Amino acid sequence: MQTASANIPTLPVNGVTFYLPQSIDDVKALLRQARQANQSVSVRGSGHSFPLTPQTETSANTMHIMLSHLNAVSLDKTTGIVTVQAGCHLGLDPFDPTKISTTENSLCYQLDPLDAQGRRTQPPGWALPDLGGITHQTIGGFMATGSSGGSTKFAFEDALLSVRVVYHGETDVEERVFERPATNDPNDPFYGAAFASMGLMGIVVEATYQCIPAFNIVGSEQTFSQSDCSMVDLFGPGSGDTPSLQQFLNKTDYTRLMWWPQASEQEMVIWQAARADAFKDWQTFVPKPYLEVPKPFGSQTLQDVIEWLAGKLFETIDRLPFFIELIIKRIFPKGNPTREELIRELEKMQDGMLLRILKFFVSQGEDQQFQDIWWNGLPMDNQMSDDLFPVWFTELWIPIEQTEAVMQFLKKFYQNPENAGIFSVELYAAKASEFWLSPAYGTDVFRVDVFWFAKNEENPVDYYDRFWRALPAAGFYFRPHWGKYLPDPNGPQGITYLQAQYPRWNDFMTLRQQMDPHNLFVTPYWQKQLGLS
Structure with missing residues (x-):
């Protein structure tokens, strides 16, 4: 029997097969298939989350999805209201395995276009209130992990008006739109499902934001x-x-x-x-x-080469003391003061060299x-x-x-x-x-x-x-x-500790169970980290 996903393209990434749905209907078909096969469902954004992404990719009996083709942006240039599909990246993702991400199809560019020199060729457009330290992320991934920029005045999520979620209800796949309540009622489920939901409520397929004038x-x-x-x-x-x-x-x-x-x-x-x-x-x-790191002779390519060399140098220095220590241990018997002193000095030298490498390549100075x-x-x-x-x-x-x-x-x-x-x-x-x-x-x-x-x-x-x-x-x-x-979920700052830090933890989990009655979105990673069953 042919599966519903037979015509949906796939892509291997790090030895894992990802489905690449090209429409919301494709997403629904994949969820039906996952439910029939009793699989959990994991959606990958830019893969910037460590160790969430690599650990999830090794999960058995998990369907892996990337929303790269769901990257449409619809902007009302008069009001600044923008609806964007969740697979759209905030900016260019240079490591996108699908190669779909470009600067021009990113959300930020479409809000406020710039030329190759980073200058406007038309009047300023629209903006989001804040961004994180990078813009490789997808809209869905940035929101799911509750990410943030560095400001107490402005927040990315303040612009969020609504999200559209596709999920599997008791009997079939459904859609639900969570809208910001006009009264800002803190008990509204919008505040549980729209941001920092870890993908546990279903698949967010689009979001709508009220942008502000560009700055x-x-x-x-x-x-x-x-x-x-x-x-x-x-x-x-x-x-x-x-x-x-x-x-x-x-x-x-x-x-x-x-x-x-x-x-x-x-x-x-x-x-x-x-x-x-x-x-x-x-x-x-x-x-x-702003220049975070020096660009030798203005060349990004040369900078990449030097960063690669720095990484290799770090690896070499990181491993070298292991071999030298073996030699020291062969020359000097255990307990010999000279042996212990040499090992201590070797460790100090190693740490100093590694520190200098890291500082040089992450600081303009x-x-x-x-x-x-x-x-x-x-x-x-x-x-x-x-x-x-x-x-x-x-x-x-x-x-x-x-x-x-x-x-x-x-x-x-x-x-x-x-x-x-x-x-x-x-x-x-x-x-x-x-x-x-x-x-x-x-x-x-x-x-x-x-x-x-x-x-x-x-x-x-x-x-x-x-x-x-x-x-x-x-x-x-x-x-x-x-x-x-x-x-560690079983350690002193694990599940019990986390539950105590969030006053609305139980409300979130109640909503999660309503949205995912079959635990389709409870991947082994989140099952372990949050104690979900």
Whole structure:
């Protein structure tokens, strides 16, 4: 018997077969097939979520779907209301395995088109209130993981008006539109299904946003000593003209801080930007882009080569001590003081070399001023290659009123070199959200985003666990970013802990059961992480 998906194209990605539906009817056919075959259903966006994406791809008895062909955008240029299909990317995804993603078919470009030099050739269009550090993501993926930019004033989800969800009800596939309630009723299911739903309510196939008039940004990046920062009182309450970090996060339109806490560094790199009028003299506005990393001789290709070489150098240095240590152990007997001292010195040298590589390739190293168009300037990390220089994260969202206390705690915590590691930590904020399982639900948050270079052969979970355990023990009860590394579900910051952090957890789960009575969207990953059955 021919399956309903027989005429739907597929694509192998990392050894996994993905269905590529070309219409909403195709999506419905796939859900019927999955229900008949008793499969779980997983939808992949840009694949930026680690370890969610790779772990889901290894799941047995799972149907994998990419919505790359569902990328249509319909913009009312008079009102700024845009309806976009969930497979559309925010910006160019240079790693899109389908090769469908382009700058020109991205949402941001279609809202506010630019030429190849990043300049407008027509009056400014429309914008979203905020963007994350990259724009590779699909609309569906960005919303599903509850992602956010770095602002307490503006939030991506504030523009969201509705989502259309395809799901399998008790007997057949159905559609449901969740619309933002005119009364902003916090009990409306819109706040459970439309954002930060982890794909557990069904497949979001389109979303509608109320855009705002396009804007530019003007900003700077400056590097300060951890102990002598004239811009912000990093660890105190602020004084005079120097704001506390919480005050700085609240008053600045967009900002992020990159902290190198190692004893040999102790630097804070502060990126900040303010909105600027895009309509005044738009014909003569010349962008001066932010440079996150130096582009040798202005060549992106050469930069890619150097990033690749840096990754290989990191891998080599990361492995070299293992072989040298074997030689040392053969020469000196166990317990010999010389042997132990040599091994300790070798580890110190290795960490120092790895730190220098990472810092050189993720930091411009010079103060700079920049100005740009909103969708080219806000995603400041688009310049980094996820493929050549991959970075993994665990991101912990903490009520913003605890910012000063968290910084004081981290300053002491990082005095232990094992805690400081060899990479930076990103510090930024997010605006309070009404969505039930947003990590910013009910409160502005201070976010601690711990970096891990993916080519490091050690297990990132061992390092992240230091933060997962230490912060709650000190009274800082975080909510983790759903699209990044999560604590062990059976550990002290696992399922029971997460349930306690979300006042609307039970409401979300009740709605989830209504939307997915057959647990079609409960993949093994989310079953494990959230304790779903």
